[in-house]
Amino acid sequence: QVQLVQSGAEVRKPGSSVKVSCKASGGTITSYTISWLRQAPGQGLEWMGRVIPIFGIVDYAQNFQDRVTIGADKSTNTAYVELSSLRSEDTGIYYCAFSRQSSSSLSYWGQGTLVTVSS
Amino acid sequence: SYVLTQPPSVSVAPEKTARITCERNNIGSKSVHWYQQKPGQAPVLVVSDNSDRPSQIPERFSGSNSGNTATLTISRVEAGDEADYFCQVWDSDTDHYVFGTGTKVTVL
Numbered sequence: 001q002v003q004l005v006q007s008g009a010e011v012r013k014p015g016s017s018v019k020v021s022c023k024a025s026g027g028t029i030t031s032y033t034i035s036w037l038r039q040a041p042g043q044g045l046e047w048m049g050r051v052i053p054i055f056g057i058v059d060y061a062q063n064f065q066d067r068v069t070i071g072a073d074k075s076t077n078t079a080y081v082e083l084s085s086l087r088s089e090d091t092g093i094y095y096c097a098f099s100r101q102s103s104s105s106l107s108y109w110g111q112g113t114l115v116t117v118s119s
Numbered sequence: 120s121y122v123l124t125q126p127p128s129v130s131v132a133p134e135k136t137a138r139i140t141c142e143r144n145n146i147g148s149k150s151v152h153w154y155q156q157k158p159g160q161a162p163v164l165v166v167s168d169n170s171d172r173p174s175q176i177p178e179r180f181s182g183s184n185s186g187n188t189a190t191l192t193i194s195r196v197e198a199g200d201e202a203d204y205f206c207q208v209w210d211s212d213t214d215h216y217v218f219g220t221g222t223k224v225t226v227l
Contacts, residue, residue: 035216045154045162045205047216059214095161104209104216105152105167112161 002027004096004110011116017084020113022096024077030054032098035106036070036081040092048094051079086117121210123219130225137193139222141206144187149208151189153182157202165204166191193224201226 007021022034035050049060053072060068069082079096094113097106124142131137141151151169154162164173166182169189179194193200206219 037216044221045207045218047218050216061215062213097162103152103167104150104207105164106154106162106207106216107164107167107173109161109163 002032002098002108004098004108006094006096006110006113009114009116011118012086014087014117014119016086017082018086018115019080019082020094020096020115022079022110024079024098027098028074029072029077029079029098030074032100032108034070034072034079035097035099036068036079037095037097038090038092039095039112040089043092045095048081053079083115086115088117091115091117121208121213121215121217123206123208123217125204125206125219125222127220128223128225130227131193131196132227133197134195137196137200137224139191139193139204139206139224141189141191141219142187143208146187146189146208147185149184151182151184152207153180153191154205154207155200155202156205162205196224196226198226200224 003025005023010018012018030053033052036048038046048064049070051058051070067084072079096110098108153166155165156162165176165180169184170182181192204222
């Protein structure tokens with residue numbers, strides 16, 4: 001059973017950047033597609049992008065593609081997302097989620113990381 | 120843009136059946152997945168690929184998908200089923216994951 005542990009809560013000022021990590025145990029990240037999602041307070045789920053570590057493929061959602069970087073470090077079995085030029089609307093909980101290569105469903109989820117953007 | 124429409128809320132009495140819809144033109148041609156999210160928790164996959172249920176999910180949860188509507192059915196509803204539910208598909212035209220607007224299930 002794959003378990004995902006994300007880094008802790010962050011507070012950032014507008015215009016700065018934040019990096020959130022997601023460490024996997026019980027499985028290797030090269031067996032999965034790793035997605036990052038955001039959930040603004042009281043809102044639904046918004047997909048930010050994905051990385052497929054075994055192929056080195058990265059896709060970004062249009063709403064984020066100018067400001068987001070998603071990657072994976074096979075040596076530490078860890079995925080990450082970095083979001084730049086932060087604004088107050090970026091406040092929310094950021095989740096990593098893993099899909100098996102055989103399905104587009106998100107089978108495993110991290111616990112979420114709260115990012116607060118405030119001056 | 121790709122929009123998956125869900126009813127904002129569904130109310131159901133204990134032991135009754137809740138049905139949550141996810142609508143989009145020709146959604147029946149897609150694989151639809153469903154997630155349950157309780158307050159303060161990460162989402163949990165409850166139905167994948169239209170009707171498959173992960174091993175840890177009770178048989179009371181089932182899914183179907185045809186035409187323009189996918190449906191998550193919760194039978195013999197319990198108080199612990201009170202949560203937000205989201206549908207999701209993979210849009211192969213844009214290589215993007217797309218989520219539904221979400222439905223809050225209230226157990227009366």
